[in-house]
Amino acid sequence: MSTPRLVAGVDSSTQSCKVVIRDADTGALVRTGTAPHPDGTEVHPAAWWDALCQAAAAAGGLGDVAALSIAAQQHGMVCLDGDGSVVRPALLWNDTRSARAASDLVAELGAKEWAEAVGTVPVASFTATKLRWLADHEPAHADRTAAVCLPHDWLTWRLTDGRDISTLTTDRSDASGTGYWSPATGQYRTDLLEQAFRRTPLVPRVLGPTERAGVLEPTGFAAAGLLNAGSARARLGLAETDPLMLAAGAGDNAAAALGLGVRPGDVVVSIGTSGTVFAVCDTPPADPTGTVAGFADATGRFLPLVCTLNAARVLDAGRALLGVSAGELSRLALSAPAGADGLTLIPYLEGERTPNRPDASGELHGLRLANSTPAHLARAYVEGMLCGLADGLDALTGLGVLSDGPGRVFLIGGGARSEAVRAIAPAILGRPVLVPAPAEYVANGAAAQAAWLLSGGAEPPRWEAADTELFEDQPLPWLRERYRECRDRAL
Ligand SMILES: Nc1ncnc2c1ncn2[C@@H]1O[C@H](COP(=O)(O)OP(=O)(O)O)[C@@H](O)[C@H]1O
Numbered sequence: 001m002s003t004p005r006l007v008a009g010v011d012s013s014t015q016s017c018k019v020v021i022r023d024a025d026t027g028a029l030v031r032t033g034t035a036p037h038p039d040g041t042e043v044h045p046a047a048w049w050d051a052l053c054q055a056a057a058a059a060g061g062l063g064d065v066a067a068l069s070i071a072a073q074q075h076g077m078v079c080l081d082g083d084g085s086v087v088r089p090a091l092l093w094n095d096t097r098s099a100r101a102a103s104d105l106v107a108e109l110g111a112k113e114w115a116e117a118v119g120t121v122p123v124a125s126f127t128a129t130k131l132r133w134l135a136d137h138e139p140a141h142a143d144r145t146a147a148v149c150l151p152h153d154w155l156t157w158r159l160t161d162g163r164d165i166s167t168l169t170t171d172r173s174d175a176s177g178t179g180y181w182s183p184a185t186g187q188y189r190t191d192l193l194e195q196a197f198r199r200t201p202l203v204p205r206v207l208g209p210t211e212r213a214g215v216l217e218p219t220g221f222a223a224a225g226l227l228n229a230g231s232a233r234a235r236l237g238l239a240e241t242d243p244l245m246l247a248a249g250a251g252d253n254a255a256a257a258l259g260l261g262v263r264p265g266d267v268v269v270s271i272g273t274s275g276t277v278f279a280v281c282d283t284p285p286a287d288p289t290g291t292v293a294g295f296a297d298a299t300g301r302f303l304p305l306v307c308t309l310n311a312a313r314v315l316d317a318g319r320a321l322l323g324v325s326a327g328e329l330s331r332l333a334l335s336a337p338a339g340a341d342g343l344t345l346i347p348y349l350e351g352e353r354t355p356n357r358p359d360a361s362g363e364l365h366g367l368r369l370a371n372s373t374p375a376h377l378a379r380a381y382v383e384g385m386l387c388g389l390a391d392g393l394d395a396l397t398g399l400g401v402l403s404d405g406p407g408r409v410f411l412i413g414g415g416a417r418s419e420a421v422r423a424i425a426p427a428i429l430g431r432p433v434l435v436p437a438p439a440e441y442v443a444n445g446a447a448a449q450a451a452w453l454l455s456g457g458a459e460p461p462r463w464e465a466a467d468t469e470l471f472e473d474q475p476l477p478w479l480r481e482r483y484r485e486c487r488d489r490a491l
């Protein structure tokens, strides 16, 4: 029997780095590893590199892997100087300090004009607004910035070169989250980059879905001038003789869409640090309200997406408040009645991106003696978080980009591991929900992209779909209505 060819997929997400190693032909899972990322919304990229090395080691190393693809959290601003050194820690997608810069940029050009130019209207998450913040607040760092790239671009480049900024690459999906690349034309809008940053740094070359970002040759680390090349290869579990092909990589949500094999009409709801609701479609969306971001996907199509800042960590906060485990929060939530007897959480604990309220905070409405119990509070936390996502699903549906949809609604991400979330989601989202078996769907999508690179086929590999469990319940329009009233009062 021949040895299977292996591929690796990476999800360098907000809270951790995950590596999955799969059989390139069958998709069978071979090994996995994870490592945590530091907390905070400002992180030095070296921490992602360390976590990638640790996660690769925990997955048994990459020595027998033929191709690798890196997917990562979107939008983070990584500034490099002319020598390829990091200028300052990266500002992540959930750092809201550029909210004022975002509203300045909208005022300068107009929301409709931004949506038509790049598919998105500036909010604090997008790279363009972070660059404007840097220009306004740290001009010395802005002056030193010779190139700007994103988390997955930097990690891929760190593996293939790590020194020459002219070799930086990205892909369509991540480029579409910058605010200066147009999914509709497939071109950078250098004028908008300059408008945001008042400078024109080098930006990564945008690769198509099956293009190769590079090859990590046996001598690669030394050629790249990385200090202690031998130890870097050793940390990744690579033997001195192993070449490793690097795929284009992707933004995490596009990778998840690829990993799940979503079809036009399907919707994915992901509950990670961010809450996202997205679909794939064949025409570039442009929502002048900015609610739906018109991203590109990782297969050559488009990825309309709504993103909230408050998802799995709302559940974490509920647990901390009640001093209980994730399992106990879930049990408590399921022991309270739907609607928590009038207790409603508006879950904007981190400010909010959709709706665009970067300075908002969370609010509890309707506290009474009768609902002042741990169970009611747990229920309100789960329901409030899901109502934020249901608003996102409404916006996506309202934009008319779902062909005959919504069809299948998938629920993924760390938060989908909660039994209460799975059970309550159908009533709040107003439709049946398919929960794939718990797995790292972003890293799986990256692994599929690596296998696609190896196969050179016209379509991504057709690996066996994950087992799914169907959750159904009667929609609760009255609960959504009460949430809307409290939300609008809060806003
Ligand atoms: N059983 C569970 N119940 C509730 N939340 C969970 C559970 N398991 C994991 N989580 C939460 O999921 C989050 C991590 O999810 P993940 O999708 O990996 O996030 P990210 O991609 O943003 O790093 C954490 O906030 C964690 O507390």
Ligand SMILES: O=C(CO)[C@@H](O)[C@H](O)COP(=O)(O)O
Binding pocket: 013, 014, 015, 072, 073, 074, 075, 093, 125, 177, 251, 252, 253, 272, 273, 274, 275, 276, 305, 307
């Ligand atoms: O900003 C977005 C999408 O626009 C987020 O979805 C980030 O890509 C972070 O994802 P997670 O780490 O929460 O999965």
